[in-house]
Amino acid sequence: KKFNVAVVGATGAVGEELFRVLKEYDFPINNLVPLASARSAGEKIEYAGKEYTVLELTDSVFEENEVDIAFFSAGGSVSEKFAKFAVDAGAVVIDNTSHFRMEPNVPLVVPEVNPEDIAKWREKGIIANPNCSTIQMVMSLKPLDELYGIKRVDVSTYQAVSGAGKTGMEELVKQMQDFFTFKLDESEKNAFAHQIALNVIPQIDVAQANGFTKEEMKMVNETQKILHKDVAVAATCVRVPVLRSHSESITVTFDNDVEVDVNEVREALEKFENVEVIDDLENNAYPMPIISTDTDITYVGRIRKDVYSPNIVHFFNVADQVRVGAATNAVRIGLKWIEMESEI
Numbered sequence: 001k002k003f004n005v006a007v008v009g010a011t012g013a014v015g016e017e018l019f020r021v022l023k024e025y026d027f028p029i030n031n032l033v034p035l036a037s038a039r040s041a042g043e044k045i046e047y048a049g050k051e052y053t054v055l056e057l058t059d060s061v062f063e064e065n066e067v068d069i070a071f072f073s074a075g076g077s078v079s080e081k082f083a084k085f086a087v088d089a090g091a092v093v094i095d096n097t098s099h100f101r102m103e104p105n106v107p108l109v110v111p112e113v114n115p116e117d118i119a120k121w122r123e124k125g126i127i128a129n130p131n132c133s134t135i136q137m138v139m140s141l142k143p144l145d146e147l148y149g150i151k152r153v154d155v156s157t158y159q160a161v162s163g164a165g166k167t168g169m170e171e172l173v174k175q176m177q178d179f180f181t182f183k184l185d186e187s188e189k190n191a192f193a194h195q196i197a198l199n200v201i202p203q204i205d206v207a208q209a210n211g212f213t214k215e216e217m218k219m220v221n222e223t224q225k226i227l228h229k230d231v232a233v234a235a236t237c238v239r240v241p242v243l244r245s246h247s248e249s250i251t252v253t254f255d256n257d258v259e260v261d262v263n264e265v266r267e268a269l270e271k272f273e274n275v276e277v278i279d280d281l282e283n284n285a286y287p288m289p290i291i292s293t294d295t296d297i298t299y300v301g302r303i304r305k306d307v308y309s310p311n312i313v314h315f316f317n318v319a320d321q322v323r324v325g326a327a328t329n330a331v332r333i334g335l336k337w338i339e340m341e342s343e344i
């Protein structure tokens with residue numbers, strides 16, 4: 001069977017990557033329906049050697065095009081307003097925004113970690129794609145939880161500008177160009193609260209009453225929902241001048257009686273689907289954004305046992321935000337959904 005597939009936000013950073021990933025994974029597409037705002041309606045998209053015209057996102061476009069699967073990646077307010085029209089037209093919505101993630105009857109899925117949750121999609125017609133930082137983190141937490149039982153996670157992120165979409169990426173590039181022509185002072189600073197070139201900004205998304213940011217609390221709440229476990233999580237989310245891969249420094253505290261064996265940790269991570277270990281410090285080998293960018297792999301390295309507490313391990317984790325953190329995860333959800341539906 002082949003499906004009519006809509007991509008909402010077709011002209012955005014994640015939308016454009018979605019087309020590449022759909023093609024690479026040979027997604028069973030009958031008709032492709034690229035959707036964006038009226039600003040880009042009429043633009044052309046190439047997919048598998050065929051040209052498609054971007055249509056304006058409207059209430060009726062899903063029904064008119066008999067859409068079966070709708071990927072949403074145009075911001076929370078667009079999903080809030082338009083997902084229901086896709087659902088009413090009989091489509092499954094795979095939503096990349098934060099809008100539906102914490103609704104109890106909406107599954108929040110990383111296919112390698114909690115594929116079984118997809119079955120709940122019928123309750124609202126929606127499957128939510130987690131936050132990019134959460135996805136790559138739970139990819140490494142799941143095998144470790146199975147190995148030893150996780151009690152607490154402390155994480156600091158080093159997040160690429162791609163998380164702020166095309167505008168974020170363009171702004172970093174422009175500021176770097178302006179630096180070399182001595183014009184950085186006058187360069188535009190709209191995508192982030194501060195200049196991002198030659199800087200590090202310890203704030204992603206808005207402040208919350210508890211002193212954390214919204215991005216940090218997403219990592220807490222989403223991790224618990226995906227792992228089905230009240231694991232304690234404390235996050236510090238930081239924007240760095242990297243184009244498109246997020247890095248994370250992660251400290252995991254296991255149950256009290258655990259005695260971490262670094263080789264066991266390494267083995268559990270290596271065995272996990274779509275995780276690869278690069279961990280040879282003496283030879284300067286560890287995960288970095290320039291390694292993970294344009295791949296579908298979550299890389300883990302710098303694995304070391306805590307010097308003081310035998311039940312604590314530290315490691316570093318890197319993945320492409322646009323792919324692993326968004327487009328690839330969405331496509332993998334779609335493929336898993338197809339597999340599960342065809343078994344019914």
Ligand code: A2P
Nearest residue numbers: 009010011012013036037039040057074165166
């Ligand atoms: P458009 O190009 O027409 O503005 P990014 O995350 O890279 O900034 O991309 C955002 C994506 O979401 C773009 O494809 C953008 O389309 C789309 N988008 C933004 N606002 C709307 C809207 N109100 N209706 C439909 N698409 C939207």
